Each structure stands twice: as C-alpha cells, then as structure tokens.
Amino acid sequence: MCRVVDLQQAVLAKNTSAAQTLRTALAARGTAVVNLLSSPGSGKTALLERELGLARERGVPVAALTADLATENDATRLARSGVPVKQVLTDGLCHLEAHMLGRHLDGWLPDGTRLLFVENVGNLVCPASYDLGESLRIVLASVTEGEDKPLKYPTAFGLAHLVVVTKTDIAGAAAFDEAAFRANVRQVNPGVEVLLTSARTGEGVGALLDRAVAVAEGAPVHVPVMAGRQPAHAHGHGGHEHGHTGGAAGADTGRPRSATAPTR
Amino acid sequence: MHEMSIAVAVVAQVEEAAASAGAAAVTEVRLRVGELAGVVPDALAFCFELACADTLLAGAALAAEPVPGRARCGACTAEWPTGMPPLLVCPDCDRAGDVALLAGRELEIAGARFEDPPGQDPAPTREPIVEEH
Ligand SMILES: Nc1nc2c(ncn2[C@@H]2O[C@H](COP(=O)(O)OP(=O)(O)OP(=O)(O)O)[C@@H](O)[C@H]2O)c(=O)[nH]1
Ligand SMILES: [Mg+2]
Ligand SMILES: [Zn+2]
Numbered sequence: 001m002c003r004v005v006d007l008q009q010a011v012l013a014k015n016t017s018a019a020q021t022l023r024t025a026l027a028a029r030g031t032a033v034v035n036l037l038s039s040p041g042s043g044k045t046a047l048l049e050r051e052l053g054l055a056r057e058r059g060v061p062v063a064a065l066t067a068d069l070a071t072e073n074d075a076t077r078l079a080r081s082g083v084p085v086k087q088v089l090t091d092g093l094c095h096l097e098a099h100m101l102g103r104h105l106d107g108w109l110p111d112g113t114r115l116l117f118v119e120n121v122g123n124l125v126c127p128a129s130y131d132l133g134e135s136l137r138i139v140l141a142s143v144t145e146g147e148d149k150p151l152k153y154p155t156a157f158g159l160a161h162l163v164v165v166t167k168t169d170i171a172g173a174a175a176f177d178e179a180a181f182r183a184n185v186r187q188v189n190p191g192v193e194v195l196l197t198s199a200r201t202g203e204g205v206g207a208l209l210d211r212a213v214a215v216a217e218g219a220p221v222h223v224p225v226m227a228g229r230q231p232a233h234a235h236g237h238g239g240h241e242h243g244h245t246g247g248a249a250g251a252d253t254g255r256p257r258s259a260t261a262p263t264r
Numbered sequence: 265m266h267e268m269s270i271a272v273a274v275v276a277q278v279e280e281a282a283a284s285a286g287a288a289a290v291t292e293v294r295l296r297v298g299e300l301a302g303v304v305p306d307a308l309a310f311c312f313e314l315a316c317a318d319t320l321l322a323g324a325a326l327a328a329e330p331v332p333g334r335a336r337c338g339a340c341t342a343e344w345p346t347g348m349p350p351l352l353v354c355p356d357c358d359r360a361g362d363v364a365l366l367a368g369r370e371l372e373i374a375g376a377r378f379e380d381p382p383g384q385d386p387a388p389t390r391e392p393i394v395e396e397h
Contacts, residue, residue: 002378002380003378005376011274011371015273129301
C-alpha cells in the first residue's frame, strides 16, 4: 500500500524562521547585523579592519564575528582594532546558518553593541541562500575579479542590499570597467547602490559605515527584486530606482525588513 | 556545496512527515526548484542519495520539477522569462522601479510517496493525503 502525499513545505523554512527570531531578539537589544559576502580574497577582512577602526574612533559600539573553514587568522587581524571579535570555524561547512550564528552570540555579544559585522565564509554561492537575521546584506567584489561577477553569481548579487567594490586603488592596473560592472549589477538587482572602496587608501570606508549606522537606526533598506516584492504590495514606486542611497528612499517603508526571505 | 545542507533539510522534513503519518518508507520525494533558487540540480540529486541513507527515505527517488523565472513590470505591464543570469530590468521600457519577480525562487518540497507497513491498514491519518493507490 502506498500513498502520495502533498507536503508543500519550504526547504529553508527552518533557517528563515531562526533568522527572523534572531533579528527580532537582536533588535530588542539594539543590535543590527551586517552580513558580508564575497569570494575568497576579495578583501572582506581588510575592509572590515578599517570599518572597525573607524567605528571605534567615532564611538559607535561595534563587534565582529568571522567565519572560516580553518585558521583564526582573520580574527587575529580584526582584533587589532580593539573591538570585540570572535572567530567561528565551520568545520568544513561552506556557509553560516542562522542557528549557528545565534549559538555563537549567546554569552559573547556585548550588551549595547550597535552593529555586529559578520564576515561570512569566502564563497559567493552557498551563503547567499541563508538569511542570518541580518538587517544589511553586503556583497563585495574586488576590481581584479572581472566585471561579470554579478552575472556569474546572480543569487548573491541579486539579494544584496548594498554592493561594494573593493581594492579601487588598483582599479587602473586591473583595467576595471566600472560602467560594465554597474550595468551587470543593475541587470540582476536594479536600484541597489554600488559603493567604491579601498582598504588601502580608505576610499569609501566612511560612507560604508554611514550606511550601516543608518540601517541600525531604522533607515529602510533596498528591497531587491529577487527578494520577492509581491505585486500586491506595489504602492506607487514608479521610478525611484536611483533614490536608494543608503536605503534612504521611502518607497518601501511599508515592507517588512526581512528583505532576504525567499519568495514563495 | 550547500546542496548537502539542503538535501539534509529535505530528508529531515520528509522523514518527520512520514513518521507522523505512520509510513514505513518513503519511495519518492517531489521538489520544486526555481531557476533562481541558487541550487544545482545535479549536485542536489547526488547529495540527496547520500542524505537518504539509513533513514525512512533510503533508496527514495528524487523528482525535481524546475520552475522557470518570470518577472513583470508594473510600469508597462510587460511580463517576461528572466533567463539565467536573470534579467530583472524591464526589456520593454527599461525601467526597474516596479519590477516584481513572479516565480523562480522556489525551493519547496511539493510532496512524497509513502509506503505503509506490510499487512497493516493504512494509519488513520487524514490531512495530507490527496490520493490513495
Ligand atoms: N591593493 C589592495 N589590496 C587589498 C585591499 N584589500 C585587501 N587587499 C589584499 O587582498 C588580499 C585578501 O584580502 P583579505 O582581506 O584577506 O580578503 P578576504 O575577503 O577577507 O579573504 P577570505 O577571508 O580568505 O575570504 C590580501 O593580500 C590583502 O592585502 C585593498 O584595498 N587594496
Ligand atoms: Mg577574511
Ligand atoms: Zn516596463
């Protein structure tokens, strides 16, 4: 005897609800998570070192958690900024999941932390599918990686709240075509802001911190098309495509902040 | 390779449903996988087989129904297949302020085929059953 049953369950439902729970719990403590995604070596740690240093100078309470398959090198580098830093070793897992992050924050995340930066495992495929309860998801690409990265990794770039170009100090040597990169980003995530940065020269370091602080203070974030804006929700957002500097455009304020929830 | 994590999640969810329905085994799992879900179907199939070992799903077949990406422009009402990599700017009016993704991000367990224990009446579970064979 066999029977065919109808289940209709989202595969990542568990992670999505764990992420939502974490987002709510952290919001109650006044903390916003910034999730950083990129290929290995794009310069996440180098940029983060600068952001943590600047946040400390400005008196913004920040902390950082970095996930790697192996070694504590990144945490050692980040700890030099003097802010609380934690290394998570994923034991071979290619991405962080919301419940893992929650577990690592228990008993560690200092009270009063405004921004928690999470450096995800260097990988543009897997981490893109997992909401960590972040308020701001940043996807980075360095000028040496080629302008077509956004098209090769559309899930990652398509779900970004903010796209960051790194290592602009060597853009000339790498013959980086900024216009082509921007056009490719627009194809998969129209309206998302692209911010140019260099950990070497400090370009964009202040602007990036401004964006993160604004989100922590409740500024609305960009809602990527891929994150599934439902047609029923359309309420006159014709042509606000260029108004998303720092997610400050007001058109999507009515939407829940969990912009990375998968479409159903 | 997060396909392993996804396969493990699928197996756990289906096994839970099968156990609570009193099934002895699961012979087939049907998934809906969107073109933009960020999952490689072949990798998922490979991982699924591994993840099924030593569970009620051992040896179960995986049927993954692909769901093409579709988007719609609210400004001019055009509708188009997104393709891969997806085009999420309107191909007709080149605007993007009111584009909605209609389909393509699905990663869902549609259903499964359960085997009942031999020589027993089917467990008296009602809700999820749609047809009997
Ligand atoms: N020229 C230049 N090099 C940079 C910059 N930022 C990082 N790098 C170099 O790029 C390499 C990788 O930088 P990391 O910060 O370790 O990159 P990551 O993304 O954290 O790498 P993983 O954690 O391994 O994924 C290092 O050799 C850095 O010195 C930059 O702004 N300019
Ligand atoms: Mg790093
Ligand atoms: Zn249009």
